[in-house]
Amino acid sequence: MEERKGLKDIYPTEAILTENLTKVFKVRGGNIVALEDVNISVKDGEFLCIVGPSGCGKTTFLRILAGLEKQTSGRVYMRSKDPEKPLTSMVFQGDSVFPWMTVAENVAYGLRIKGVPPKDRREAAARYLKLMGLSKFADAYPYQLSGGMKQRINVARAFVSDPEILLMDEPFGALDEQNRLILQQELLKIWEGSGKTSLFITHSIDEALILGDRVMVMTAHPGKIKAIVDVDIERPREILSLRSSPGFAALYREIWHLLQEEVEKAKAKELAI
Amino acid sequence: MSMAEEQICKTFERVIVKEEKAKVKGKSWASKGLLLKVLAFLSPSLILVLWEVLAGLGVIDVRLFSSPSKIFSALIPMLYSGELLYHTMVSTRRIVLGFLAGAAPGVILGLSMGLFPPVRASLMPMVAATFPIPKLAVMPLILIIFGLGETSKIFTIAIGVFYLVLINTMAGVLNIDEIYLDVAKNFGASRFQFYTTVALPGALPMIFAGFKLGMGTALLLIVAAELSAAKAGVGWMVWRAYDMFDIEKMFVALITMAFLGYVFSCMLDLIERIVIPWKSGKG
Numbered sequence: 001m002e003e004r005k006g007l008k009d010i011y012p013t014e015a016i017l018t019e020n021l022t023k024v025f026k027v028r029g030g031n032i033v034a035l036e037d038v039n040i041s042v043k044d045g046e047f048l049c050i051v052g053p054s055g056c057g058k059t060t061f062l063r064i065l066a067g068l069e070k071q072t073s074g075r076v077y078m079r080s081k082d083p084e085k086p087l088t089s090m091v092f093q094g095d096s097v098f099p100w101m102t103v104a105e106n107v108a109y110g111l112r113i114k115g116v117p118p119k120d121r122r123e124a125a126a127r128y129l130k131l132m133g134l135s136k137f138a139d140a141y142p143y144q145l146s147g148g149m150k151q152r153i154n155v156a157r158a159f160v161s162d163p164e165i166l167l168m169d170e171p172f173g174a175l176d177e178q179n180r181l182i183l184q185q186e187l188l189k190i191w192e193g194s195g196k197t198s199l200f201i202t203h204s205i206d207e208a209l210i211l212g213d214r215v216m217v218m219t220a221h222p223g224k225i226k227a228i229v230d231v232d233i234e235r236p237r238e239i240l241s242l243r244s245s246p247g248f249a250a251l252y253r254e255i256w257h258l259l260q261e262e263v264e265k266a267k268a269k270e271l272a273i
Numbered sequence: 274m275s276m277a278e279e280q281i282c283k284t285f286e287r288v289i290v291k292e293e294k295a296k297v298k299g300k301s302w303a304s305k306g307l308l309l310k311v312l313a314f315l316s317p318s319l320i321l322v323l324w325e326v327l328a329g330l331g332v333i334d335v336r337l338f339s340s341p342s343k344i345f346s347a348l349i350p351m352l353y354s355g356e357l358l359y360h361t362m363v364s365t366r367r368i369v370l371g372f373l374a375g376a377a378p379g380v381i382l383g384l385s386m387g388l389f390p391p392v393r394a395s396l397m398p399m400v401a402a403t404f405p406i407p408k409l410a411v412m413p414l415i416l417i418i419f420g421l422g423e424t425s426k427i428f429t430i431a432i433g434v435f436y437l438v439l440i441n442t443m444a445g446v447l448n449i450d451e452i453y454l455d456v457a458k459n460f461g462a463s464r465f466q467f468y469t470t471v472a473l474p475g476a477l478p479m480i481f482a483g484f485k486l487g488m489g490t491a492l493l494l495i496v497a498a499e500l501s502a503a504k505a506g507v508g509w510m511v512w513r514a515y516d517m518f519d520i521e522k523m524f525v526a527l528i529t530m531a532f533l534g535y536v537f538s539c540m541l542d543l544i545e546r547i548v549i550p551w552k553s554g555k556g
Binding site for chain 1: 452453455456457458459460461462463466470471474475477549550551552
């Protein structure tokens with residue numbers, strides 16, 4: 001799927017580069033173009049947020065990068081600096097915590113797959129559980145936890161495996177406002193400490209601006225890049241003061257206008273069908 | 274009373290009635306747990322007493338239905354002589370061996386059929402075609418093939434258990450949520466790691482459901498298996514009592530079977546709780 005070599009020579013600072021990435025799903029009665037000619041380069045250590053109307057191929061894009069799906073045409077280049085580390089880890093939309101493992105076992109899953117000895121696994125898991133405020137629940141099973149806690153496990157599981165690129169598919173989508181705020185703050189804290197290249201899908205413009213260095217706005221049917229907006233807000237970021245700054249409001253408006261058109265277009269198309 | 278007044282009265286009545294209901298509900302909450310326990314003990318006891326009384330009065334024909342006291346007095350000497358224990362052990366051995374002989378290949382084949390589409394495609398027609406055959410109908414064939422000894426009885430039970438465990442295990446693997454497969458794939462799990470960390474644990478609840486169904490079938494089949502060419506066992510006791518028209522002994526055998534079934538299901542529950550600690554109490 002991905003070609004690890006070559007990228008460094010052409011673009012020295014890029015971690016991901018896609019070239020006319022296209023994905024067509026064959027369904028009964030025709031084809032659905034989920035992605036069409038997606039060209040984007042993501043810098044090493046960049047946090048890229050992706051917004052767009054439902055069904056615009058955001059998830060498909062991430063799944064291709066994660067190696068869970070194959071593109072129909074086009075190319076993906078992903079840089080691997082350290083072959084010891086996994087290239088990507090994905091935080092899935094929805095509940096993907098294994099119900100048959102304890103919290104600590106879930107968080108350390110990536111390390112178990114890599115063959116890290118149990119003792120080191122436990123230590124690594126404990127470190128991230130502490131960051132996520134879940135230390136007390138290390139030996140609990142997921143059915144004993146709330147949705148917000150499970151989502152933290154999802155995020156921690158991806159971080160613990162220490163991938164070169166983090167892919168997050170609406171990890172906080174199902175959470176209430178307070179939990180979401182807390183987790184955004186925690187994610188910022190962890191991410192700013194690690195500096196990992198990250199791609200983050202969200203429905204919330206707020207969230208995209210709080211977290212991202214750039215925001216990629218997508219169109220639906222077919223899924224294309226409509227615009228890429230730079231978020232010139234300095235780090236480390238503090239969510240509350242960030243939200244009330246004038247720059248934030250201007251960016252919010254800009255992205256909202258871009259999205260509004262798309263959402264309306266998508267609706268009109270749905271009605272036409 | 275005018276219409277409006279009547280309407281008001283009615284509403285008022287309804288309110289009062291509702292309040293009373295709420296009160297009763299509130300009261301019963303505290304003692305509900307105890308009440309349920311008492312009821313669970315009381316209702317079977319009541320039936321036993323009723324049975325005894327009606328038998329004593331001659332309303333129930335004791336030659337056909339016996340009575341609790343008669344059954345009890347038949348049970349005690351059988352307990353003391355060790356006769357009952359002997360027959361129970363003989364049947365238990367057949368059930369346990371038959372269960373293991375059916376469940377082990379059932380799990381292994383069920384897992385491979387769930388995991389590998391080619392295996393499923395090649396075996397499924399056979400399974401689907403032979404599963405509906407009543408296992409009792411196969412018994413004469415089993416007797417001819419395996420003779421009159423223990424093997425034929427164990428095999429009969431094994432066949433009944435096998436199908437239920439096989440089908441449940443396969444369904445368990447096929448029903449694992451796709452998102453878990455994606456997680457394993459994304460972390461780069463090897464095939465073997467995938468089996469041990471996702472497929473097997475994910476299918477365990479369904480496998481145990483199959484075990485429980487299989488145990489029910491095993492108890493059903495033991496009676497049939499001990500009908501012919503047996504010299505001992507709880508099922509044999511039933512048939513022996515039938516030949517001798519010994520209704521009390523028959524009831525003793527039936528009670529023993531109920532007890533056996535209860536013990537086996539408790540054991541499976543216990544093992545399930547140890548093997549699947551992650552399952553919530555409700556599900």
